[in-house]
Amino acid sequence: MMLPEPPRERPVFYVNPLQPLKNIRIVLCGTAHPGNIGAAARAMRTMGITDLALVNPQRYPDPQALWMAAGATDVLESARVCTTLGEALSGTAFAVACSARRRDVAVPMVDARAAATEAAAIAVEQPVALVFGNETSGLSNDEVAACNLLGSIPVAEDFWSLNVAAAVQVFCYELRMACxxxxxxxxxxxxxxxxxxxxxxxxxxxxxxxxxxLNPAHPRKLMLRLRRLFARARLQVEEVNILRGILSSVTDPKGRRKPD
Amino acid sequence: MMLPEPPRERPVFYVNPLQPLKNIRIVLCGTAHPGNIGAAARAMRTMGITDLALVNPQRYPDPQALWMAAGATDVLESARVCTTLGEALSGTAFAVACSARRRDVAVPMVDARAAATEAAAIAVEQPVALVFGNETSGLSNDEVAACNLLGSIPVAEDFWSLNVAAAVQVFCYELRMACxxxxxxxxxxxxxxxxxxxxxxxxxxxxxxxxxxLNPAHPRKLMLRLRRLFARARLQVEEVNILRGILSSVTDPKGRRKPD
Incomplete structure (x- = not known):
């Protein structure tokens, strides 16, 4: 009699959940201050994102960028300088226009968290771009229209002047969280x-x-209140031992020291 | 016969969901660069948070802080300079130590999102502080121990040098989202x-x-694929009108122009 063949084991793939971050490209359009480019590179790098494209930066390269990158020089060194947004988006399958404001534009608008969730899901397989505008006027309507989605960071109604590197930080943080x-x-x-x-x-x-x-004749709710306190703390094994040690030291005169 | 009394209407309270942000205090400990104080003020202000306390800033006030605040001068003007963390925490009921790293400390550690959720819930009724360390060494263990919770921003393992103002931005963003x-x-x-x-x-x-x-004798799955496409787009009333207008213009010679 032949033994039945053992079930074939299905191959197991070990996937790095942060892998999609390698498929994220940050695109900065028309950035005026090189310090912001450096700060954006640092923000990206802390979140594990390294692909940077610069569309018509006003001053780049510049020592100020290097200084503000605070060690994220690999991001700056591999950054590509492009002359059009189309060039910067080349090869990507999905682009998020990143803004701090609601805008009346052609693409659907969601908040940064939802945008990052969608971007991270697509970045599992295909390159995705996040596009940021310049310091004074943000993204133009044409730049937004070149993207698939508008991702918006909610800001105070009376002060929506979010620094571009701070916006990069928030989006890259949300991407890392989404992963x-x-x-x-x-x-x-x-x-x-x-x-x-x-x-x-x-x-x-x-x-x-x-x-x-505690007067056993009139206990009131003392034990109940103490139980509530310790229940909230979720006592660990060692902590119970410490607490019982303290209790023993109170009633057991052995080892009791006279007050100094 | 007496009519039954109409049911009393219960009073309705209109609560501003962002109100807890007014109960949030940002505490910067030993900040070295005044530019970071300004950038932190700007980050706070964009998220609707205005209470700033500075513990032993190395250079403050300073024009660099004002410049980096980019208009969030109200935050800087009302900032209090303190000589101890205890002084800065005075009046608060809950404090989150904010860090970019896991640390072995006495307080429970959660991520920034969970910390902000908890902080926002407490800030509905009581003042809450978020405490940030200095640029080079972050928070000391004593400073962390003065807080109730450690909130940690997840960072890349090989590059955790998060700028302090960028960290303030992320936490304040999470607080605003939590509200x-x-x-x-x-x-x-x-x-x-x-x-x-x-x-x-x-x-x-x-x-x-x-x-x-489309050949009706061999339709294959063409209509199915087109349906799938338009289903994904979730057509709006006006869009259906536009699309049908286009279709009509294809088959209806009226108004058809000769190609130029």
């Missing part, structure tokens, strides 16, 4: 088990009866 | 009704049969 970079909780410290915590509460109650703080 | 500033969709253009869209598909099919593009 699942949200912080994983710390490797959880083992929480104390129910029985351990209950034993602590009993120990606590005995102790404060002994010290005279 | 429900996410963009509401544009006042929806009325979508075309099912019948209108179906009538358009019929019109389209008739037209491309007439032009010879």
């Amino acid at each position: 699942g970079a949200a912080l994983q909780p710390d490797k959880a410290q083992a929480l104390a088990a129910h029985d351990e915590v209950e034993a602590f509460y009993e120990h606590l109650e005995r102790t404060i009866v002994a010290t005279g703080f | 429900g500033a996410a963009l509401q969709p544009d006042k929806a253009q009325a979508l075309a009704a099912h019948d209108e869209v179906e009538a358009f598909y019929e019109h389209l099919e008739r037209t491309i049969v007439a032009t010879g593009f």
